[in-house]
Amino acid sequence: MANAASGMAVDDECKLKFHELKAKRSYRFITFRIDGQQVVVDKYGSPEESYEDFTNSLPADECRYAVFDFDFTTDENCQKSKIFFIAWSPDTSRVRMKMVYASSKDRFKRELDGIQVELQATDPSEMSFDIIKSRAL
Numbered sequence: 001m002a003n004a005a006s007g008m009a010v011d012d013e014c015k016l017k018f019h020e021l022k023a024k025r026s027y028r029f030i031t032f033r034i035d036g037q038q039v040v041v042d043k044y045g046s047p048e049e050s051y052e053d054f055t056n057s058l059p060a061d062e063c064r065y066a067v068f069d070f071d072f073t074t075d076e077n078c079q080k081s082k083i084f085f086i087a088w089s090p091d092t093s094r095v096r097m098k099m100v101y102a103s104s105k106d107r108f109k110r111e112l113d114g115i116q117v118e119l120q121a122t123d124p125s126e127m128s129f130d131i132i133k134s135r136a137l
Contacts, residue, residue: 008104009038010111017041021069022083022114029054031088032065032108034100039065039108051129061092063101065108067115072136082136085115091122 020026021044028049031042042064043057054068066086073079087105089098109115117135121127 008034008100008107010108011038011040013041014039014108015111017044018067018112018114021067025069027069029057029066029068031057033062034104039104051132055124055127058088059090061090063090063093063097064088065101065105067112068132070132070136072133074137080136082116083114084132084135085109085112085118086127087118087120088127089120089122 014030014032017027017030021030025047028045028047030044032039033042034040045053045057051068051070054066058064058066066084066088068084068086069081070084071079071081087101089101109118119127119131119135
C-alpha cells in the first residue's frame with residue numbers, strides 16, 4: 001500500500017517484526033531501510049544485545065529508521081520499558097537519501113502502533129545513552 005505523498009510502501013515484515021518486538025520482546029532493536037519504493041527490515045538485535053550494539057549497527061553514512069526497546073528503572077525503583085522510534089539521518093549521508101527518509105518517516109511511523117518516544121539523530125551524540133535515558137523518564 002503506497003502513500004501518495006511519498007510513494008513509499010511498507011513491507012509486511014516490518015509490521016510483523018515490530019509486533020514481535022512489542023508483544024513478545026523477541027528483539028532488542030530493529031533497523032529498517034528504504035529499498036527502492038518500500039521500507040524493509042534491515043537488521044534486528046536479540047534481546048540480550050545492548051544499546052551500544054544497536055548504535056554500532058547503524059551505518060555511518062546512510063539513513064535508517066530504527067525501533068529500540070529500552071528497559072530502565074525509575075527513581076521509584078520500578079522496572080519499565082519504552083519503545084523508541086529513531087530516525088537516523090547522518091550528516092554524511094546523501095542529500096537525496098535524507099530527503100526520501102524525511103518525507104516517508106511519518107507514514108512509516110504510523111504503521112508501527114506502539115511507539116512511545118521519537119528521536120531524530122544526525123550524529124551519534126544526538127542519541128547517546130544519556131539522552132535516551134532522559135527521554136524515557
